[in-house]
Amino acid sequence: MAARRATKKLTASKTELLKYYRDMLLIRxxxxxxxxxxxxxxxxxxxxLYIGQEAVVVGLESVAMEGDKRITTYRDHGHMLxxxxxxxxxxxxxTGRIGGYSKxxxxxxxxxxxxxxxxxxxxxxxxxxxxxxGLAFSDMYKGNKNVTFTYFGDGAANQGQVYETYNMAELWxxxxxFVIENNQYAMGTSVKRATKSSSFWERGTAFSIPGEQxxxxxxxxxxxxxxxxxxxxxxxxxxYILEIMTYRYRGHxxxxxxxxxxxxxxxxxxxxxxxxEQVRGRLLDAGATEAELKAIDKEIKDIVNASADxxxxxxxxxxxxxxxxxxxxx
Amino acid sequence: xxxxxxxxxxxxxxxxxxxAKWLVKEGDSVSAGDIMAEIETDKATMEFExxxxxxxxxxxxxxxxxxxxxxTPIAVIVEEGESASDIKAPAAPVxxxxxxxxxxxxxxxxxxxxxxxxxxxxPDYPDGTEMxxxxxxxxxxxxxxxxxxxxxxxxxxxxxxxxxxGAYKITQGIxxxxxxxxxxxxxxxxxxxxxxxxxxSWGGLKPIVEFMTWNFAMxxxxxxxxxxxxxxxxxxxxxxxxxxxxxPNGAAARVAAQHSQDYAAWYASVPGLxxxxxxxxxxxxxxxxTAIRDPNPVVFLENEIxxxxxxxxxxxxxxxxxxxxxxxxREGSDVTLVSWGIGMSxxxxxxxxxxxxGISAEVIxxxxxxxxxxxxxxxxxKKTNRCVTVEEAxxxxxxxxxxxxxxxxxxxxxxxAPVLKCTGKDVPMPYAANLERLALTSVKEVIDAVRTVxxx
Numbered sequence: 001m002a003a004r005r006a007t008k009k010l011t012a013s014k015t016e017l018l019k020y021y022r023d024m025l026l027i028r029x030x031x032x033x034x035x036x037x038x039x040x041x042x043x044x045x046x047x048x049l050y051i052g053q054e055a056v057v058v059g060l061e062s063v064a065m066e067g068d069k070r071i072t073t074y075r076d077h078g079h080m081l082x083x084x085x086x087x088x089x090x091x092x093x094x095t096g097r098i099g100g101y102s103k104x105x106x107x108x109x110x111x112x113x114x115x116x117x118x119x120x121x122x123x124x125x126x127x128x129x130x131x132x133x134g135l136a137f138s139d140m141y142k143g144n145k146n147v148t149f150t151y152f153g154d155g156a157a158n159q160g161q162v163y164e165t166y167n168m169a170e171l172w173x174x175x176x177x178f179v180i181e182n183n184q185y186a187m188g189t190s191v192k193r194a195t196k197s198s199s200f201w202e203r204g205t206a207f208s209i210p211g212e213q214x215x216x217x218x219x220x221x222x223x224x225x226x227x228x229x230x231x232x233x234x235x236x237x238x239x240y241i242l243e244i245m246t247y248r249y250r251g252h253x254x255x256x257x258x259x260x261x262x263x264x265x266x267x268x269x270x271x272x273x274x275x276x277e278q279v280r281g282r283l284l285d286a287g288a289t290e291a292e293l294k295a296i297d298k299e300i301k302d303i304v305n306a307s308a309d310x311x312x313x314x315x316x317x318x319x320x321x322x323x324x325x326x327x328x329x330x
Numbered sequence: 331x332x333x334x335x336x337x338x339x340x341x342x343x344x345x346x347x348x349x350a351k352w353l354v355k356e357g358d359s360v361s362a363g364d365i366m367a368e369i370e371t372d373k374a375t376m377e378f379e380x381x382x383x384x385x386x387x388x389x390x391x392x393x394x395x396x397x398x399x400x401x402t403p404i405a406v407i408v409e410e411g412e413s414a415s416d417i418k419a420p421a422a423p424v425x426x427x428x429x430x431x432x433x434x435x436x437x438x439x440x441x442x443x444x445x446x447x448x449x450x451x452x453p454d455y456p457d458g459t460e461m462x463x464x465x466x467x468x469x470x471x472x473x474x475x476x477x478x479x480x481x482x483x484x485x486x487x488x489x490x491x492x493x494x495x496g497a498y499k500i501t502q503g504i505x506x507x508x509x510x511x512x513x514x515x516x517x518x519x520x521x522x523x524x525x526x527x528x529x530x531s532w533g534g535l536k537p538i539v540e541f542m543t544w545n546f547a548m549x550x551x552x553x554x555x556x557x558x559x560x561x562x563x564x565x566x567x568x569x570x571x572x573x574x575x576x577x578p579n580g581a582a583a584r585v586a587a588q589h590s591q592d593y594a595a596w597y598a599s600v601p602g603l604x605x606x607x608x609x610x611x612x613x614x615x616x617x618x619x620t621a622i623r624d625p626n627p628v629v630f631l632e633n634e635i636x637x638x639x640x641x642x643x644x645x646x647x648x649x650x651x652x653x654x655x656x657x658x659x660r661e662g663s664d665v666t667l668v669s670w671g672i673g674m675s676x677x678x679x680x681x682x683x684x685x686x687x688g689i690s691a692e693v694i695x696x697x698x699x700x701x702x703x704x705x706x707x708x709x710x711x712k713k714t715n716r717c718v719t720v721e722e723a724x725x726x727x728x729x730x731x732x733x734x735x736x737x738x739x740x741x742x743x744x745x746x747a748p749v750l751k752c753t754g755k756d757v758p759m760p761y762a763a764n765l766e767r768l769a770l771t772s773v774k775e776v777i778d779a780v781r782t783v784x785x786x
Contacts, residue, residue: 032362036381037337041400048341069533077507103566110564119532119569130522131557134529141485141511141535164522171517249363250379255341257374263365272361296377325567326601328625328651 007026020062020219021279022296024054027078028276029304031250034094034322037308038254043094047108050078052249055275056181057082058240059222061150067144071119071132072151074109075248079151083116087303091311099314102320125316126159128152129178133165136176136239147175147233155186157200157274159160166207166239173238177229178204180243181216187252188260201243211241217273220282247273296304332387333413334403340369347371348396349404357461358386360407363530367393367404384409428532433772449705450655461642469643470500470576470612470632474538476648478508481536484622485658487514487523488540488577497542498637502738520767524550524575528557528627531573536622541577544593544631550575558627559602561708566786573623576630579607580722581670581759581770583635592723592760595627598699604653605700607631609674613697616651624653633672654701658710662692665780666710668733669720673687673771676752679718679775689784699729707733708740715746720776725753747783752776 012020031049038047050057055077061082064070072079080090085101091110093100101111109123119135122128132150139146156162157180169176180200184191191198201211210232214225222244229240247269251258279292337347348370360380367378387408391398398404437459464472478484485508490497492505492515496667505513516523520541527537541547547554558571580592595751598605604626608614614632621628643649659674660681669677681691692710696703711717719730730751737749751773760766 023640034383035379036338036417037379039340040336041339044342062729071529101566102564105566106564110561112561112565112569114568119529120561120565122557124552127525127552127557127618130525130553131529131532133522134526134531136531138535141530141533161521161525164517165526166520167517167519168526172514211342224652251376255344255371255373255376257376259374259720263377300430325563327604328562330624330626 004078010218010224012223012282014269014283014288016062016063017279017283017286018288018296020058021276021283021293022300023058023061023082024219024276025296025300026055026087026277026303027054027081029300030076030081030091032308032325033304033308034091035250035254037091037095037311043108045107047094047254047302048075048252049250049254050075050248052269052275053181053183053216053246054078055219055222056216056244057180057248059219060179060226061171062223063226064149065146067117067146069119069132069135069139069146069148071129071135071148072121072263073125073126073153074121074123075110075153075154076109080113081120082110082116085113085116085118086218087307091307092314095311095314096315096316096320097311097314099310102131102326104317105321105325107199108130110232111252124261126152126156126161129159130165131157133169133174133176136169136174137172140172141172145234147177147230149177149179151181153178153186154180154182154184154191154200155194157203158186158194163203163207166209167203169239170207170209174238175233175236177226177233178209178211178239178241180241181246182243183246183248185248185252185260188256190260199243201241204241209239209241213243216244216246217269217275219275219279332406332408333384335405335407335727337391337398337400337404338369338378340371340378341373341398341601344371344400346399347777349391349393349398350375350394352389354386354387356386356389360384360386360526367751380407383452387413407596421687432778435730438705447654449709451658451706452714454612454651454657455646460645461598461705462645463640464611464615464643465640466608466611466614466637467498467500467637468633469615471502471504471623472616474501475504477619477622478504483534484536484538485512485514486540487527489516489518489542491515491540494592495608496540500540500637504560514599514763518545520549521553524553524755525557527573528553528571530676531558531571531627532569536572538574538576538647539621541575543589544577545589545591548591550607554597554603555600555627562626570625571627572625572694574618574630576618576621577632578632578634578637580633581754584761584763584766586761587758592754593719594631594723595727595729596728597631598702598729598732600700602627603700604628604698605631606653606698607671608620608697609636609671609695611639612643612649613651613657613695616649617653617697619648619650620653623650631671636672651697653698654703655697656703656706657695657697658706659693659695660691662690662714662741664690664714664784665692665712665716665718666707667691667693667708667776667780668696669693670699673720673722673724676771676773676776680780683777684780687780687786689780689786691780693730699710704733704736704740708737711737711741712744714743717745717749718776718779718783719749719751720771722754722770725751725756728753747785752779
C-alpha cells in the first residue's frame with residue numbers, strides 16, 4: 001500500500017495477539033447476531049454492520065489511554081465494543097429496550113457512554129468531525145494529555161465541515177486523530193466515482209496536518225500507525241490523519257442489495273486479507289493451540305448469545321419515558 | 331443443536347418476500363457469512379447469509395415461493411451427526427413488539443404533556459434596588475464577563491470576538507481581561523465552529539458561541555439541532571450540551587434579505603433547545619447569565635437595533651432572570667398585547683397611543699420563547715378577552731400562530747374577538763428604504779389591530 005507505510009516487520013506478543021483476536025472476534029460475532037436479530041424483526045430501522053473492519057478499532061484502542069475519547073458516525077457497534085462498552089447494553093439498544101445504552105431512545109446510530117468516553121454514534125455524515133475536534137479542544141483547554149479519536153468514512157471525507165475542522169484543528173493544535181476508515185464505498189458509490197483526489201490522508205497536507213495511509217486489514221499495522229499518531233498528539237503537535245484502508249463485507253445497511261460490487265470482490269478479500277484470520281495465523285505461529293482459540297470462540301459465542309437474550313428480555317421503555325431526557329432541569 | 335432459519339426482514343418495511351433462489355442444497359456445509367439464498371424484497375433482490383456454521387439439514391420453503399412472511403421457518407441447519415428431525419416442534423415465529431402494545435395507557439400517556447407551570451408574578455429584583463442606565467450592548471458584555479469571572483469553564487468563540495472586540499462590540503474588553511485561551515477568534519467557518527463548540531460542551535466546558543448574525547447560523551443549524559438539541563434524548567439522558575449560541579437576529583437596517591431574518595419560530599419549535607429573545611437591557615443581562623449557567627443548549631436571539639438602546643439595569647452583584655417567566659410591562663383591561671424582542675418597541679409605543687384614546691392595553695413581554703410562559707398570557711386574556719401578538723418574523727408558521735392556537739385551546743370561551751397577529755410581511759426583506767418599512771410591522775399596524783379586536 002502507498003506512501004509512508006511502515007516497512008519494518010510488525011510483531012506482537014502472544015498475549016497481545018490473543019487480546020486482539022478476542023476483541024475482533026467479539027465484534028464479528030456480535031454483528032452477525034445483530035444481522036440475525038434484524039432479520040427476525042427484533043431490530044428496526046437502519047442497522048449498519050462493521051464486519052470486515054474490526055482491525056481498525058481494535059488496533060487503535062490498543063494505543064488509547066484512560067481519558068482518551070472516541071466519536072464516530074453511524075457504523076458504530078464495533079467502536080463501542082472495542083472501547084469496553086457492555087455487549088448487553090449495545091444489543092438492547094439495537095432492540096430498542098430500556099436496558100440499552102440510551103434506554104432505547106437512540107437506536108443503532110445514536111449510542112453513548114460517558115463512562116467509557118464514547119461520544120456517539122452520529123447519524124449525520126461528517127457532523128461528528130467538528131464534534132470530535134471540540135472534545136479535543138476541551139482536553140487542550142484543561143491542559144491534559146488526552147487525545148480524541150475521530151472516526152469517519154471515505155464518504156464523510158468529502159463533506160465541507162471536515163475541512164473547516166482540519167483548518168481549526170491545525171490552527172489551534174488540537175489533540176485529535178482523524179481516522180478515515182476508507183472501506184472504499186460511500187453507501188453504493190465507490191471512491192473512484194466520488195472524487196478525483198482519492199488519497200484522503202494527503203488532503204491534510206493542504207492544512208499542514210501530517211498523516212499516512214495504513215493497511216486496515218492488519219491490526220498490527222493499525223497499532224503501529226496509532227502509536228505514531230498518539231505520540232504526535234500527546235506531544236502537543238496538533239492533529240494527525242490516519243487513512244485506514246479497510247473493507248466491509250456486508251452491505252451499507254441491512255437493506256442494501258449491494259449491486260455496486262461483485263460477490264467475487266468481497267469473497268477475495270475475505271479469503272486473502274481477513275483481519276481475524278491474519279491474527280489467527282500469527283497466533284498459531286506464536287505457539288497458540290487450536291484448543292486455546294476454540295475456547296475463545298466459545299467464550300465469545302456465549303457473550304453474544306447472552307447479549308441477544310438480554311436484548312430480547314429487557315422491557316421496552318415505559319410510555320412515560322417519551323417525555324424524559326428532553327432537557328436537564330436547571 | 332438443530333436451528334431453524336427464519337425468513338429474514340431485509341428492510342425496515344419488509345413484511346413478506348419471494349424466496350427467489352437457494353444457493354445451497356440439503357447436505358451442504360455452510361459457514362457463517364456464506365450466501366445461502368437470494369430473497370426478493372419490496373425494494374430489491376438481496377443475498378441472505380448464514381449466521382452459524384453447520385449443515386443444511388432440510389429446506390422447508392422451495393425456491394420460487396412468493397409471499398413468504400417474515401419469520402416463517404425456511405430451512406433447518408444441523409450440526410455434524412444430527413438430522414433435521416432432531417428439531418423439536420416448530421418454534422413460534424418471533425414477532426417484533428408493536429409500538430404501544432406494551433401498555434393500554436400508552437396513547438393516553440403520549441398525549442399527556444408535562445404540566446404547565448403556574449403564573450409567577452414575583453418581581454425580578456427587590457423594590458428599591460439602585461438602577462443604572464445601561465445599553466443592551468453593555469449589559470450583554472457585563473453578563474459574559476461576570477460569568478467568565480465566576481467559572482473558568484466558560485469561554486467565548488466566534489468571528490471577531492477577540493482582537494476586533496466583537497463585530498458589534500459586544501465583547502469589548504473581554505480579550506484583555508480573560509486572554510486568548512478563553513476568548514477565541516475563529517476563521518469564517520460557522521458550520522465547523524458550531525460543531526466544535528458542541529463537542530467542547532460534551533468535554534466539560536461551557537462555550538458561548540457568537541454568530542456574527544443568526545443569518546450565518548443557517549450554515550450551522552445542523553449542529554444546533556441535530557448535535558446540541560437532540561443528544562440528551564438520544565443518549566437516554568447521559569449527554570447534556572451546556573452551550574449558548576448567541577448573536578443578533580432579525581432585521582437591522584437596510585441589510586436586505588440575506589441578513590434580516592428572524593429565527594424565533596424556527597428554533598422555538600425544537601424540543602431540547604431553550605430559546606431567549608430579550609428586549610430590555612436588564613432582561614438581556616439577567617437572561618444571558620441564566621443561559622450561560624443552564625445545562626442545556628440555549629439559542630439567544632439579540633437585535634442589532636436594540637444594542638445601542640439604554641434601559642435601567644438593577645445594580646446587583648448577581649442578577650439573573652429565570653427562563654419561562656414573562657414580564658408584564660403595563661397592566662390594562664381592554665386588550666392583551668403579547669410581544670418579545672424588538673417587537674416590544676412597537677407594542678409599547680402603540681399602547682401609549684391607545685391610552686390617549688382611552689383604550690387600556692396590557693403589555694406582556696414573553697422574554698423566552700421556549701419555555702413559553704403561556705400561563706401569564708392566558709390569565710391576561712381571561713381578563714381582557716382580546717389579544718394581539720406582535721413580532722417581526724414572517725407570518726406563516728410563526729410564534730404568533732402557536733400562541734393563537736394555545737389561546738383558543740385554553741381560553742376560547744373568554745374571547746370576544748379573534749386573536750390577531752402583527753408580523754413581518756410574507757416577502758424576503760427588500761433593500762429599498764420605503765419597501766423595508768412596509769415589510770416590517772409597525773406601531774400603526776398594532777393600533778389598527780387593537781381597534782379591530784376592540785371594535786373601537
